[in-house]
């Protein structure tokens with residue numbers, strides 16, 4: 001018998017740091033939440049008993065099977081037990097963390113460091129402050145849209161793209177702090193903030209997997225915490241712009257809006273997807289949205305009555321479509337307008353006789369970044385839509 005076969009005859013031992021929580025607090029009645037490092041699994045009572053038994057090392061599957069009968073009255077033949085255990089994810093047994101979607105990543109702020117920064121922001125997560133912030137954000141956005149057409153002297157071509165991009169990146173860092181502040185407010189654990197290279201773009205991320213342990217509406221607050229705090233940052237930018245109209249700040253505001261809509265777009269699995277899926281308490285948001293949309297189509301075609309249809313899923317569908325529509329409209333206008341401006345400036349610089357080499361390179365680089373960004377968004381959108389088709 002070689003060592004590989006021998007290994008298969010010994011049940012693996014659960015890694016030491018695996019924790020078990022009742023699923024009731026997170027709204028999953030009768031389930032147990034199993035936490036293995038950064039991985040979270042919802043399991044039924046029987047699986048939970050089996051996993052808890054695997055905390056110690058057993059000589060063979062027969063021993064484990066005898067223990068299950070004695071301890072939990074679970075009768076299971078050895079072959080089924082082997083089959084069941086072989087189907088468990090390997091992260092329950094080895095300390096391999098899930099791969100993140102970045103080519104390169106660096107966690108530059110540890111959990112305790114983020115805690116210091118996030119603690120003052122945690123007080124923002126109260127209902128009175130939420131409504132005040134929302135009112136300030138919505139009114140300042142309306143004032144901005146009302147003022148913009150009157151500022152005809154504002155020349156987009158004069159906007160400093162690098163500065164605008166840097167400002168909006170600060171906004172995304174604050175966004176990640178918002179997720180951490182929300183999780184700190186509800187007493188769950190965050191594991192710091194990092195930066196990763198996603199395709200060719202630097203992107204910040206926050207490690208807030210522990211939100212899985214929180215009840216439904218606290219999870220929603222963690223999902224939306226990033227956008228919420230970013231909205232405060234954008235309100236400050238709007239205030240600065242209103243004090244002194246400047247094309248760089250208005251560009252930073254637009255970039256921030258685009259990033260916020262991008263992450264709120266529920267067609268892709270970003271914040272908006274998890275926000276809706278936690279609020280509606282559905283595990284597979286896309287299939288649920290497809291199901292309720294088909295039901296409504298049948299109602300409009302007179303094939304069925306609307307009686308018995310889920311109200312919360314119907315409201316969810318309206319929000320889903322609205323967010324997707326706003327995201328797509330902004331994306332077309334944003335890419336169309338900024339690409340047009342950048343190509344026009346590049347053409348002008350190219351045809352003029354003055355020495356414009358570096359500014360020309362800069363604008364051509366922005367054109368390239370926009371094209372790649374547009375291509376990535378189109379690919380991700382197409383991949384998300386194909387997941388709808390295969391449901």
Ligand SMILES: [Zn+2]
Pocket residue numbers: 175179226227263271
């Ligand atoms: Zn986020």
